[in-house]
Amino acid sequence: MQIEKCSADVLIVGGGAAGCYAAFTLAKARPDCRIILVDKANIKRSGCLAAGVNALNAYITKGHTPADYAEYAQKDAAGIVRFDLLLSMSEGLNRVTKRLEELGLVILKDEQGEYVARGARNIKINGENIKAILAAETARYQNIRVLNHVNIIDYIKDSQRVAGAYGISVREDRFYAIAAKAVICATGGAAGLYRPNNPGFSRHKIWYSPFNTGAGYAMGLRAGAEMTTLEMRFIALRCKDTISPTGTLAQGVGAEQVNAAGEEYQYKYGNTTAQRVHATVAENLAGRGPCYLATKGIDDKAAASLFRAYLNMSPAQTLKWIESGQGPDKENVEIEGTEPYVVGGHTASGYWVDNNRQTTIPGLYAAGDVAGGCPQKYVTGALVEGEIAAEAAGAYIERSDLDGQLDETAASQKQQAVEKFLHNPPGLYTVQQLEEAMQKTMDEYAGGIAKQYRYSEKELVVAERKIKEVSQLTESLAAKDMYDLLKIFELQERLLVCRALIAHLAARKETRWPSFAANVDYPAKDDAWDKYVNSRLENGEFKMIFRDLVGRGERYEHSN
Amino acid sequence: MSIQIDQEKCIGCRGCEEACPGNLIEIKAGKASIRQIEDCWGCTACVKACRSQAISYYLGADIGGNGSLLYVKDTGTTLEWVIKKADGKTQSIIVQKEKSNDY
Numbered sequence: 115m116q117i118e119k120c121s122a123d124v125l126i127v128g129g130g131a132a133g134c135y136a137a138f139t140l141a142k143a144r145p146d147c148r149i150i151l152v153d154k155a156n157i158k159r160s161g162c163l164a165a166g167v168n169a170l171n172a173y174i175t176k177g178h179t180p181a182d183y184a185e186y187a188q189k190d191a192a193g194i195v196r197f198d199l200l201l202s203m204s205e206g207l208n209r210v211t212k213r214l215e216e217l218g219l220v221i222l223k224d225e226q227g228e229y230v231a232r233g234a235r236n237i238k239i240n241g242e243n244i245k246a247i248l249a250a251e252t253a254r255y256q257n258i259r260v261l262n263h264v265n266i267i268d269y270i271k272d273s274q275r276v277a278g279a280y281g282i283s284v285r286e287d288r289f290y291a292i293a294a295k296a297v298i299c300a301t302g303g304a305a306g307l308y309r310p311n312n313p314g315f316s317r318h319k320i321w322y323s324p325f326n327t328g329a330g331y332a333m334g335l336r337a338g339a340e341m342t343t344l345e346m347r348f349i350a351l352r353c354k355d356t357i358s359p360t361g362t363l364a365q366g367v368g369a370e371q372v373n374a375a376g377e378e379y380q381y382k383y384g385n386t387t388a389q390r391v392h393a394t395v396a397e398n399l400a401g402r403g404p405c406y407l408a409t410k411g412i413d414d415k416a417a418a419s420l421f422r423a424y425l426n427m428s429p430a431q432t433l434k435w436i437e438s439g440q441g442p443d444k445e446n447v448e449i450e451g452t453e454p455y456v457v458g459g460h461t462a463s464g465y466w467v468d469n470n471r472q473t474t475i476p477g478l479y480a481a482g483d484v485a486g487g488c489p490q491k492y493v494t495g496a497l498v499e500g501e502i503a504a505e506a507a508g509a510y511i512e513r514s515d516l517d518g519q520l521d522e523t524a525a526s527q528k529q530q531a532v533e534k535f536l537h538n539p540p541g542l543y544t545v546q547q548l549e550e551a552m553q554k555t556m557d558e559y560a561g562g563i564a565k566q567y568r569y570s571e572k573e574l575v576v577a578e579r580k581i582k583e584v585s586q587l588t589e590s591l592a593a594k595d596m597y598d599l600l601k602i603f604e605l606q607e608r609l610l611v612c613r614a615l616i617a618h619l620a621a622r623k624e625t626r627w628p629s630f631a632a633n634v635d636y637p638a639k640d641d642a643w644d645k646y647v648n649s650r651l652e653n654g655e656f657k658m659i660f661r662d663l664v665g666r667g668e669r670y671e672h673s674n
Numbered sequence: 675m676s677i678q679i680d681q682e683k684c685i686g687c688r689g690c691e692e693a694c695p696g697n698l699i700e701i702k703a704g705k706a707s708i709r710q711i712e713d714c715w716g717c718t719a720c721v722k723a724c725r726s727q728a729i730s731y732y733l734g735a736d737i738g739g740n741g742s743l744l745y746v747k748d749t750g751t752t753l754e755w756v757i758k759k760a761d762g763k764t765q766s767i768i769v770q771k772e773k774s775n776d777y
Contacts, residue, residue: 155695164695164717168775222774232777240774242753263697284697315676315734318696318715325696325715355737366777416776421767423775425755429718429744433733436757436765437742597697597709 115533117289117525121518122150122259123511124504125279125294127266127330129153130161131493132482133300134248135210136500136507141255144508149258150292154265154284154600155325157249161302162323162483163493166427167241168362170214170221171492172207175231180204183235185666187490190386192626193644194343195462196487198469198669203488206498211237214497218247233365242426244493264290266329267603268528269297269337269478270521276337276478277516280528284600289532291525295514296477296507299465300500303457303483304328304611306549309557309564310453311357319430321350321357321452327604328456328611330484334465335610335651340474340659342486342648343462344611345618345631347454349391349567353407354448358431360407362423363447367416369407371449373397376408383628387460391451392628395566406446417443451629453563456611459483459491461630466648468671470506471499474650477510479503487646487664535602538592545591545601548584552609555580560616567629574620581616585609614649617656621647676714676734677721678743679706683728690720690729721746722753730758 124140126133129151137151153160174180184200211229215221222230222238229237252258263284270278276297281290305322318324331341351360363369370378371394379402383393394405412420417435420442424431435441458464464486465473472479480486481503482496491499556562559577561569569577588606593599624640625633648659664670679690686704698709699720706728708714721729727747733739741760746753755767 155697156692159693159717159719159723160695164715164719220772220774230774238774238777240769240771242769243771262692312734312736314736315712316737317712319734319737320715323695323715324713356733362775362777366775419776422769423777425753425767425769426775429731429755430716430733430737432755432767433731433742433744433757434738437733437740437759438738600697 115287115289115529117291117529119291119520120150121293123148123294124296124298124507125292126151126298126300127279128161128299128301129157129252129260130300130302130482131163131248132496132500133298134252135497136298136300136481136504137258138251138255139501140504140508141258143505145257147257147508147511150261150294151252151258152261152264152266152281154263156262157252157260159245161245162326163245164323165429167244167493168359168423168427169232169236169241170211170239170494171236171361172490172494173211173229173235173237174204174208175235175237176228178234180207183207186235191346191462191489192386192639193663194346194626194646195489196664196670197666198664199467199488202469202502203491203495203498206501207494210494210497210501214247217251219244236365240426265600265603266333267532269333270524271337272516275476275516278520280525282532282596282599284596287596289529291520293518293520295511295516295518296479298479298481298503298507299330299334299484300481301330301484302326303455303459303463304331304608305455307456307553307556307608307612307615308453308562309553311450311563312355319357321352322455322457326483327607329607330480331456331464331614332607332610334473335614337475338650339478340466340648340650341614342464342466342646344456344615344649345622345647346461346463346627347630348457348460349454349629350452351391351394351449352452353431354450356428356430356434357452358424358428360449362420363407363409363442366423367409367412367420369409371405372408372446373402373405375402388627388630394449395451395629399566404448406448408446409442410444410446412443414443417441451563451567453557454561454567456615457483458486458488459496460489462487462489469669471503472506472672474672477514479507532599535591535593535599538590540592541590543587543591545598545605548587548591549605551584552581552612555584556612560619561632568632568634569619570634571620574616578613578616581609581612585613614651614656617649617658618647621658676711676732677708678730678732679708680728681705683726685726687725689723689725693719693723695719718746722748
């Protein structure tokens, strides 16, 4: 395997929404800043937005303020948020939306030229090409070097600071050692930890990108970064089987959730994001399922419009409607909860950051789904975080005395550790087998679909042991090429995120959010747990850290 | 959930290989193929990238698939989605790129 050594002022890991936005914000503000943006696929369609997006779900609509948005998110998360982060994110939402429109995103406007709201916090768009738009803007800047099809596997540290990252090409026999004065992590969150809704042929027909494997969390944990609130899992309520969005039906045509008897049930359970999932699970458990979104009876025009809307973001649903001949006007749309994910764009899971989105590792910034404390950021919030991280990283490198030189010995050792898998003889187990073992364990012992998302302390102990065993087995996996090598690293990332998640689930001894973290040993919310559950990996074990909440009017900064 | 690649229509242009967010498509002897059919997310990035409409998307039988194929033609100003049903009948849905979703 050949080694390619590169150097940058700022390295951005992951070219999704947050990563691209960070790259071109920084490139424009600092034309002399040398930026490398790395993505394991091609940024034109990589990340969560490959198929498009149905709406911009984080926007300050007329008559509302950023503080209103932060308050809403705080309430929806039952208080476990960083109000300071939510506020700075919310303050940027309309700014980045304007920028998206300038870049070519189609946003619906009324006769007065105002954006048309879809709900209290979202606006209507055609988001089919949103990723292509972000990638095209990224390509305009001479000072951004994009490395497509390169997968970053670990950070390089210089003493306590971040000093770059190692990676592998997913196509060519090549190892990358990239020196950088600052790194922005924008890898996205983690899917594929739990057994999915459709575990057979359609195993990847899941809500979140199956290619988001928790790399950023895993690299951060290995580098000693502090993580927050991983236990606040995200479970999406989706159209059954196609795992397509429900918001377009609920908000778009006003479809209510009904049970098999046609009764509306949401009001009985509360209306937070977690409660909406829980309500549907509970109705099914009580024998009142299946549950649906009541679309039957909408007119032909509305149905045709929904066909187009779904083609712009989740074509499976339109195909299903047309293939079955039972469109949403003729039949209610069945809904179900997905398997759990760890995703900081929806919940508060991720790196513990300061207001600059700097992690606890100096020089390492986090933006988007990988950054914690700031739920409900969605696409636009991820862009704002990319912008904040870019500005802060730009200022940081001016103060840095890192010389940008690589430690050749360390790079060579890392390369050998990577090559080991290419030399391992084929053994009993494959990546696929071990992935199944991991997902089965999480499903059965860490609150997956099979357990209606509930778990007990004793089950988590079993989960921890089994995940550790599977992790050990990965060391003897064999790769015949670079793509195989990618799959091994992805599995190892997921396993480490599983271990961290189990530690977090065990640490929060209450049930703060139904379904998202339903601890059967502590089935009620307990005000004593008005605190953050954070963690750091130390000598291979998770050290739990409990921190006081940062509420409205307060501001957290790293103190050392 | 996956894709079917028509080997006759494939011109080996590598557009799909470049577009797939999961690095799932490889070109062998000048033709595209998917590494592992179950690994497809169903994002249709490859379907849109294919200039010769060689790639169709379909629902697995486990999620209600019944033999229909979906592909798309990019006309510049529109995306024309074509659903070819198992009985050979086709249905087209044209989406204007400049038009926002109604919902």
